[in-house]
Amino acid sequence: MDRDNREGMEQAIRGAEGLLELGLFTEAEAVFRQLAQEAPEHYRVWLGLARLRSRNFTQPDPNAQGLLERAASFAMTVDEYNDLKATVGSYAQLPPFAHGEQAPDRMPDVEQLEKLHPISVPMSSQEAVLEAREAARLKYLKCLLLIVVVIGLPTAFIVSCSNGVNPITNALLSDSQQEVPPPTTHPATTEAATEPEPEGCPYAEPTDTVKPGAEGEDVKWIQWQLVRQGAELEITGAFDEDTRQAVQAFQIDRDMKADGIVGEETREKLGE
Known part of the structure; x- marks a missing residue:
């Protein structure tokens, strides 16, 4: 597999993992089944199928153990094996690390995937990711239309901006050219979810990885940047x-691994 194909496959796997993080299992299934056809030697493909069958390791599934054993057999380095082990946690027992050597009887039987729901139309992994994302977007647009009817246009505008679907609301507002009045806030409210000042971020950029549960100025910088990108958050420092959900949505939109952790790559994208 050449470099361009490998990069495309990695991007497709990250996109499918992001769908799993969001709980879009139907969309993720189509992508992972296609990936298993195109890259059966990649351990994260079989890990993704195991997560899919077990609903992110929250439900018992008789086939998950076999899928995880296949994933372990394709872990080519210690780092890959440790990543697999950390993801699985206490859900299942993995076989020992095999140094990337595979016995013939451990090669994947791709035909067994037909026991899952079959895909009716063949597609590449990249096309599968795009189709899954489009299906998720259509679900969101249906909810948006319901908000427009039941609650009204101003609320729909706020929700749309927070989820990055500005073209839809712009089209709805193009005729009236009406501005949505800013929400009134109580004087005691501190650091409300408003658009950041144009002078720049008042908080220092983090230098280390920031994970859920952290508190302090580093978290305020992240929240400030997310609000600048359109997220609806309060800058609380927690x-x-x-x-975490806002970070994951940002990572998926930028084709990154949607783990909800702000590392170096996510931090650079937020500061752009």
């Missing part, structure tokens, strides 16, 4: 669940 890396809570809302902040």
Whole structure:
């Protein structure tokens, strides 16, 4: 597999893993099944199928153990094996690291994938990712239309901006050219979820990886940048669940691994 194909395959795997993180299992299934046809030697493909069958290792599944054993057999380095082991956690027992050597009986039987729901139309992994994302976007647009009917246009505009679908709301507002009045805030409210000042971020950029549960100025910098990118957050300095979901949504939009952790790559993208 040449470099361009490898990069495309890595991007497709990251996209499918992002769908799993968001709980879009139907969309993720189509992508991982196609990836198993195109790259059966990649351990993260079989890990993704195991996560899919077990709903991110939250439900017992009789086929998950076999998929994880295949994933372990294709872990070519110690780092890959440790990544696999950390992801699986206590859900299942993995076989020992085999130094990347595979016995013939451990090669994947791709035909067994037909026991899952078959794909009716053949497609490449990149096309599968695009199709899955489009399906997720259509679900969101249906909810947006319901908000427009039930609650009204101003609320729909706020929700749309927070999820990065500005072209839709721009089209809805193009005729009226009406501005949505800013929400009133109580004087005691501190650091509300408003657009950052144009002078620049008042918080120092983190120098280390920031994970959910962290607190302090580093988290405020992350929240400030997410608000600047369109997320609806309060700048509290606490890396809570809302902040983690906003980070994951940002990572998926930038074709990165959606793990909700702000490392060097995510930090660089946020500061752009």
